[in-house]
Amino acid sequence: MYASRAFAHLKIVSIILCAGLLSLTTHAQQFNWADLPELPGGLGFGGSFAGTHNGALIVAGGANFPNGMPWEGGAKVWYGDIHVLETGDTTWNSESSLPHPMAYGISISTPQGLIVAGGSDSEAVYADVWLLKWDADAKKIDFDTLPPLPEVSAFHAAALVGTTVYVAAGQKSTDATDLNHAFWAMEISGPVDSWKWESKTPWPGDARIKAVAAAQTSGTDRSLFYLFSGEIPTRDQAGEVTLNYVIDGYRYDRANDTWTTIADLEVPVAAARAIDVGQSHIIVFSGSTGEHVTKPTQEIPEFPNHVRAYNTITDTWSIAAEMPRSVVTAEVTRWNDQIVITTGEIRPGIRTPRVQTLEIKGTDVAFGTLNYIVLGLYLAALLAMGFFFSKREKGTDDFFLAGKRIPWWAAGLSIYATQLSAITFVSIPALSYATNWVVFPGSICILLMVPIVVKFYLPFFRKLNITTAYEYLEKRFNLHVRLFGSASFLAFQLLRMAVVIYLPALGLAAITGLNVYLCILLMGILSTIYTVLGGIEAVIWTDVLQAFVLLGGLIVSLVLLLVYEGGPGEVLALASEKGKFAMLNLNWSFTELATWSMLLGTMMLQFGPYTTDQAVVQRYMTTKDEAAAAKGLWLNGLMAIPGLFLFYLVGTCMYVYFGAHPDQLIVGMKNDQVFPLFIVNRLPVGISGLVIAGIFAASMSSLDSSMHSVATAVTTDFYGRLKAGVSDLQRLRVARAVIVIAGTLAVTLAFALVRFDISSLFFLFQKMLGLISSGLVGIFILGIFTTRSHATGVLLGAVASIAVLIFLTWFSEIDFYLHSVAGIFTSVAVGYGCSLILPNPKQDVAGLTMHS
Structure with missing residues (x-):
C-alpha cells in the first residue's frame, strides 16, 4: 500500500516535470528514394530474378503481358533475357540469356555468383538451379549448373542465413492448389561442386505460395530465418480456386532445427519481398493484402505502397515508410550501399520497368539549447578539474x-x-x-x-x-x-x-x-x-x-x-x-551460454x-x-x-x-x-x-x-x-x-x-578481455602462489594460453565465457609444468610469494 502510494506521488512529480519542460523535436526517419535506369522493353516484368555479382546488378527472366491485358484476353509471356547494369552505366547490357525462359523462382546473391532456383513458365514448374556469374572483362554472364531443388517449385521463398541457403517450398505443378509443405537447405561455404540440398523440418503453418522470407539476428550474433504471410489457394467443389491470404509468421533456428511462431501481421503481404536492415529489423516492401481479390481483375487497384518494419527483438510490426511505386513479385537486393527493388507488378496484369533504390538515414533530432547547455557545463567542469589539479603536480609522484x-x-x-x-x-x-x-x-x-x-x-x-x-x-x-x-x-x-x-x-x-x-x-x-x-x-x-x-x-x-x-x-x-x-540457463552445454559456464x-x-x-x-x-x-x-x-x-x-x-x-x-x-x-x-x-x-x-x-x-x-x-x-x-x-x-x-x-556490424559490444569486450589478459593472469597467479615457477616457464605458459585462446576464438564453437577459464588454466598448468621441467638459475623469492 505504502509502496503504491509512493509510486503514485513519484508519478505525479514526474508528469509535472515532463509537462513543465519542452520535449525534443523529432523528425521522421529519412527514407531516400531514387531510380536507376529503367529496364529495356518498356513494360517491366513480374517474377524476375535479381541480385548482384562482381559489382554488377543482374536482373533475369520474368513475365508480362505484351499483347494485351489478361482481362482483354492477352496471354502471359515468359522471358529468359538477362539484363546487367554496372556502376555508372546508364543503359543495361542485355546480351546474355537464361538456358530457358523462367519466372517466379528465387534469387540469392553470394560471393560466388547469383543463385537462381526453381520457377515456372506457361507449361511447367522447374527444379533447375543455376549460378550466374558476371564476367566484367568479357561483359557476359557465365553459368554453373547446381544441384536441382529436391522437388520442382515455384512461388517459393528463400533467404541466405550465414552461408546456408534456405528455401520454403511453394507450388509444385501448374495447378495453383498443388502445394508443397517442404523446407530445404544448401550449405555453400565449400567448393561449388560440394553443394547439395538437404531437407529440414518445415514450418508449423500451412503450405503456401508467395510467402515472404528474410534472414536476421534477434539480439544475438546468430542469424535466423524468418517466414511471413503468403497465399493458400484452395479449390471448392465446383472447381473454382479461392485465394486465402494469411498473416502468420515463423522463425527458424538452424542450431536446433526448430521453428517458433512470431507476431502476426496486421494485414497479409503476399508476394512482397523483404530484406534485413541493421541488427534487428526486417523491412517488407508492399505486398498483396487480398482485400480486392473478389473484384474483376481490371478493377483491382494498385497494391499498397507501405514499407513495413518487423523488429526481431520486440516481435512487433510498424509502418516505416511509403514506396514511390508499389510492386509485388519483385526482387530486392543490395548494390552500392543501397537497397534495390527491381521491376515488379503494380497491379494484376500491369508491370513497371522502374528500378527503385532506397537509402535509409537516421532520425533528425533537435537536441535543444538547454540540453547543450547542460552537456557543455558538464564537459567544461571536467576541463576545469584538469586545470585545477595540474597546479598541484610537483613531479611524477603526483602525476x-x-x-x-x-x-x-x-x-x-x-x-x-x-x-x-x-x-x-x-x-x-x-x-x-x-x-x-x-x-x-x-x-x-x-x-x-x-x-x-x-x-x-x-x-x-x-x-x-x-x-x-x-x-x-x-x-x-x-x-x-x-x-x-x-x-x-x-x-x-x-x-x-x-x-x-x-x-x-x-x-x-x-x-x-x-x-x-x-x-x-x-x-x-x-x-x-x-x-x-x-x-x-x-x-x-x-x-x-x-x-x-x-x-x-x-x-x-x-x-x-x-x-x-x-x-x-x-x-x-x-x-x-x-x-x-x-536468469538461469540450466544446461551443460559447452557451446551455448549456460549459467555454470x-x-x-x-x-x-x-x-x-x-x-x-x-x-x-x-x-x-x-x-x-x-x-x-x-x-x-x-x-x-x-x-x-x-x-x-x-x-x-x-x-x-x-x-x-x-x-x-x-x-x-x-x-x-x-x-x-x-x-x-x-x-x-x-x-x-x-x-x-x-x-x-x-x-x-x-x-x-x-x-x-x-x-x-x-x-x-x-x-x-x-x-x-x-x-x-x-x-x-x-x-x-x-x-x-x-x-x-x-x-x-x-x-x-x-x-x-x-565499419563492423557488432550486435553486442558488451560481449565483444568480454572476448577481448579473456583473449588478452588470461596469460597475464596466469603469470601473476604463479608468481604469488608458487615458489618454483620461473621466468621461462611462465612466459611459455602465457604463449600457450594465447595459442589456445586463438584456436577457441576462431576455430571452435565453445562459448566464449569458457575461453578465459581455458586460457588461465593453460597459462598456469603449462607455466608451472615448464618451470618444473626446464632448468633455471636459483632465485631469491623471499617476500615475493604468499609462502615467504
Whole structure:
C-alpha cells in the first residue's frame, strides 16, 4: 500500500516535470528514394530474378503481358533475357540469356555468383538451379549448373542465413492448389561442386505460395530465418480456386532445427519481398493484402505502397515508410550501399520497368539549447578539474600516484566508475533489452573477487612501493616478464579505449545528427586534454563526479520508463510474461551460454582487471595505506550488484516501452543505440542532457583511466626502466606525450569499429578481455602462489594460453565465457609444468610469494 502510494506521488512529480519542460523535436526517419535506369522493353516484368555479382546488378527472366491485358484476353509471356547494369552505366547490357525462359523462382546473391532456383513458365514448374556469374572483362554472364531443388517449385521463398541457403517450398505443378509443405537447405561455404540440398523440418503453418522470407539476428550474433504471410489457394467443389491470404509468421533456428511462431501481421503481404536492415529489423516492401481479390481483375487497384518494419527483438510490426511505386513479385537486393527493388507488378496484369533504390538515414533530432547547455557545463567542469589539479603536480609522484593523498571512498568510486564505463552504461541495457538477465548473476563475482585481492594481491602491491603492477613481475621473475606483462596490458587498453570512445560517440551521433567519426574525434580530444593536464588526481576526482552523474542519469531514466508504461506492476508483469527476467540457463552445454559456464567464466574474467590491470591497480597505490585501499575495494564490490541491477532493469523496461511503441525505433539501428535513442526521444529537455552527460561520464571515466595508466606503464616499465639517467621532468614530459599518442590510437581504432556490424559490444569486450589478459593472469597467479615457477616457464605458459585462446576464438564453437577459464588454466598448468621441467638459475623469492 505504502509502496503504491509512493509510486503514485513519484508519478505525479514526474508528469509535472515532463509537462513543465519542452520535449525534443523529432523528425521522421529519412527514407531516400531514387531510380536507376529503367529496364529495356518498356513494360517491366513480374517474377524476375535479381541480385548482384562482381559489382554488377543482374536482373533475369520474368513475365508480362505484351499483347494485351489478361482481362482483354492477352496471354502471359515468359522471358529468359538477362539484363546487367554496372556502376555508372546508364543503359543495361542485355546480351546474355537464361538456358530457358523462367519466372517466379528465387534469387540469392553470394560471393560466388547469383543463385537462381526453381520457377515456372506457361507449361511447367522447374527444379533447375543455376549460378550466374558476371564476367566484367568479357561483359557476359557465365553459368554453373547446381544441384536441382529436391522437388520442382515455384512461388517459393528463400533467404541466405550465414552461408546456408534456405528455401520454403511453394507450388509444385501448374495447378495453383498443388502445394508443397517442404523446407530445404544448401550449405555453400565449400567448393561449388560440394553443394547439395538437404531437407529440414518445415514450418508449423500451412503450405503456401508467395510467402515472404528474410534472414536476421534477434539480439544475438546468430542469424535466423524468418517466414511471413503468403497465399493458400484452395479449390471448392465446383472447381473454382479461392485465394486465402494469411498473416502468420515463423522463425527458424538452424542450431536446433526448430521453428517458433512470431507476431502476426496486421494485414497479409503476399508476394512482397523483404530484406534485413541493421541488427534487428526486417523491412517488407508492399505486398498483396487480398482485400480486392473478389473484384474483376481490371478493377483491382494498385497494391499498397507501405514499407513495413518487423523488429526481431520486440516481435512487433510498424509502418516505416511509403514506396514511390508499389510492386509485388519483385526482387530486392543490395548494390552500392543501397537497397534495390527491381521491376515488379503494380497491379494484376500491369508491370513497371522502374528500378527503385532506397537509402535509409537516421532520425533528425533537435537536441535543444538547454540540453547543450547542460552537456557543455558538464564537459567544461571536467576541463576545469584538469586545470585545477595540474597546479598541484610537483613531479611524477603526483602525476602517477597523486602523492598518495586520495581518500579511500574516492578511490573506490574511481574503481567503480572505471570498471563500469560506457560499455556498461550503453551495452548492458542494450543486452537486457535484446535478451534477458542470464548474465546478471555474474555480477556477484565482482564482490567475490574483493577478498581474494585484499588477502593475496594488495599486500604485494603496497609493501613493494611500486608504481605499476608489472614492477612486481620483475622482482619476482625478471625484466622480460615485466615487459611482457606491461605490453599485454597496453594491447588490451588500446582496444578497450576504442570501444569506450566509440559507444558514446554513437549516442552523440544519434542525438545531434553529426557524423559519428567527428563525434569520436571530439570525445578523444576532450578526454586527452584533461588527462594530460591533471594526472591521476584529476582522473580520480573526475571519476567521482562521473559516478554520481552516471547513476543519477540511470535512475532518472528508470523512473520515467516506469511512468511511461503504467508503473512497476504493469512493466514487470509484461516483461515476465515475455521471459525477459530469465536468469538461469540450466544446461551443460559447452557451446551455448549456460549459467555454470557464465559464472565460472565471469569469475575468471575478474582476475584480469582486479589483479593485472594497471588502471585499477594504480588506484590501490593512491591511498595513504593498505587498509584504505582495501576499504575502497570493498566499496566498489558492494556497489557493483545494485548498480548492475539498475542497468539490467532499464534495459528490460526499454523492451516493454519499445514493444508498445515500435514506430519509435530507428529502422536499421544498432542494438547498442537503443538507450541513447530512448534518452533523445522520450526524456524531457534538460533531463536528457543530464543523461547524455551520464553516457559521456561512463566513457570518460574509463578513457581517462586507460590513457593515464597506459602513460604510467610506458613511462615506468619501458622508458624509465630501459633508459638510464632519466630525470623526473623527462619522465613527466614523456608521460604526457604518451597520453596524446594513446588518445590518437584510440580514436583511430574507434574509427575502425564503426565499419563492423557488432550486435553486442558488451560481449565483444568480454572476448577481448579473456583473449588478452588470461596469460597475464596466469603469470601473476604463479608468481604469488608458487615458489618454483620461473621466468621461462611462465612466459611459455602465457604463449600457450594465447595459442589456445586463438584456436577457441576462431576455430571452435565453445562459448566464449569458457575461453578465459581455458586460457588461465593453460597459462598456469603449462607455466608451472615448464618451470618444473626446464632448468633455471636459483632465485631469491623471499617476500615475493604468499609462502615467504
